[in-house]
Amino acid sequence: MLILAKPLPKPLRGIYINPYACYNISYINKLMDSMKRYDLNTVIIDVKADNGIIPFTVNDKRLKKASKNIYDIDKIVNLFHKNKFIIIGRIVTFKDNIRANENKGEYAVINKYTKKPWRDSGGTYWVDPYNIDNWDYNICVANEVLSRGFDSVQFDYVRFPSDGDIGKCAYPSRIGNYYYSDIIEIFVYYAKYHLKEYDIGVDVFGYLPWLKRIINIGQDMSMITNQADIISPMLYPSHFGNRFLLDSTRNYFRRTHDIIYQSLLKSDEYIKNDSSKRIIPFIQSFTYKASKMGKFYVENQVAAALKYGDGSFFVWNAESNYKMLWKALYKLESIRKKEKVLNFKSLKENLLDETS
Numbered sequence: 001m002l003i004l005a006k007p008l009p010k011p012l013r014g015i016y017i018n019p020y021a022c023y024n025i026s027y028i029n030k031l032m033d034s035m036k037r038y039d040l041n042t043v044i045i046d047v048k049a050d051n052g053i054i055p056f057t058v059n060d061k062r063l064k065k066a067s068k069n070i071y072d073i074d075k076i077v078n079l080f081h082k083n084k085f086i087i088i089g090r091i092v093t094f095k096d097n098i099r100a101n102e103n104k105g106e107y108a109v110i111n112k113y114t115k116k117p118w119r120d121s122g123g124t125y126w127v128d129p130y131n132i133d134n135w136d137y138n139i140c141v142a143n144e145v146l147s148r149g150f151d152s153v154q155f156d157y158v159r160f161p162s163d164g165d166i167g168k169c170a171y172p173s174r175i176g177n178y179y180y181s182d183i184i185e186i187f188v189y190y191a192k193y194h195l196k197e198y199d200i201g202v203d204v205f206g207y208l209p210w211l212k213r214i215i216n217i218g219q220d221m222s223m224i225t226n227q228a229d230i231i232s233p234m235l236y237p238s239h240f241g242n243r244f245l246l247d248s249t250r251n252y253f254r255r256t257h258d259i260i261y262q263s264l265l266k267s268d269e270y271i272k273n274d275s276s277k278r279i280i281p282f283i284q285s286f287t288y289k290a291s292k293m294g295k296f297y298v299e300n301q302v303a304a305a306l307k308y309g310d311g312s313f314f315v316w317n318a319e320s321n322y323k324m325l326w327k328a329l330y331k332l333e334s335i336r337k338k339e340k341v342l343n344f345k346s347l348k349e350n351l352l353d354e355t356s
Contacts (some may be wrong), residue, residue: 008086008152008230011312012280014042019055021320022071025079031297034081034322038329042078044154044314047073047089047145048138050124052098060144062137066098077149088152088201089145093138093187093277095157100125107134109161112170120250121164129160129183129218131173132190136340146198154201154232155191158224159217166216180218188227203282206240206259209233209266225270225277232295232314235263235281237297238289252294258342260304268308280312281305285325296351298328303347 008295021027022045048054052062055070080087100108100117108117108171117125127134133150142153160180192200204219211217213220237256283301305313315325334349
């Protein structure tokens with residue numbers, strides 16, 4: 001039977017919620033109240049986390065080794081859908097402690113000297129992106145959550161490892177002379193082929209729209225946008241170099257705005273007005289390197305994101321603590337009541353005490 005496409009609505013504006021927050025239904029209800037207050041319509045929830053854990057009870061036996069009952073997926077789906085929210089499952093793809101240590105490292109990136117699974121500088125294991133069994137495993141996770149009511153999935157860590165002694169990495173399933181970027185593009189194509197009735201997202205490094213290709217991790221902006229429906233550059237201003245887009249006056253307020261907006265304009269060049277493709281940035285609501293972003297940096301990022309395309313954006317806070325975001329959206333709402341168009345100048349003028 002033909003399954004009709006299920007395109008996601010426009011705009012998509014939402015927040016990331018970690019698995020442990022999903023366990024706390026009282027907290028979820030508070031988050032939903034705030035989201036409704038500020039017209040956010042989307043949640044991104046881990047369905048395969050950074051450590052490889054699948055944080056709910058699964059039906060598919062292939063996933064049971066990684067399954068841990070952290071939140072009740074059926075209750076969460078019912079709760080969010082009852083309240084008219086879009087639910088996107090985040091799948092950490094090639095960074096996976098659990099699968100890398102299965103079957104004596106059969107699926108892992110291997111240390112070429114010890115012949116054991118390789119670990120990055122943070123002690124985390126990775127699986128071999130050349131191994132098609134690893135592709136199928138992650139698509140299996142996607143099918144599990146889509147069959148249980150999720151509206152879409154978003155693949156993260158769709159790349160080769162970069163941190164640590166990568167010179168020791170060996171890829172047992174490597175074939176031919178494919179570049180890393182070829183493998184990443186083929187994986188995204190493969191995932192989209194198997195999940196063709198859904199809008200499929202891929203997260204990429206924030207620098208990627210500027211660099212076009214990051215060779216050592218295999219991310220190529222053109223190649224990924226050719227295959228994915230939604231591409232999400234992680235445009236956290238704190239993760240860019242301290243002097244990136246910083247003018248001679250050291251205007252951090254301007255810099256933060258430009259990192260978001262100029263990066264989105266750069267990204268737009270890759271989709272070439274293809275209406276089937278969407279660029280939706282991740283912006284930050286956390287304090288890391290706050291002194292390098294100027295005051296009101298959450299307001300600033302949101303305002304910049306609203307200027308691009310349909311004004312979609314996703315907000316990241318690893319702890320799912322969005323007090324800063326709610327305060328920022330309250331301020332922006334007050335300004336927007338006075339200003340029909342929230343451009344950079346009006347934003348700056350209305351946030352009078354910006355002195356960074």
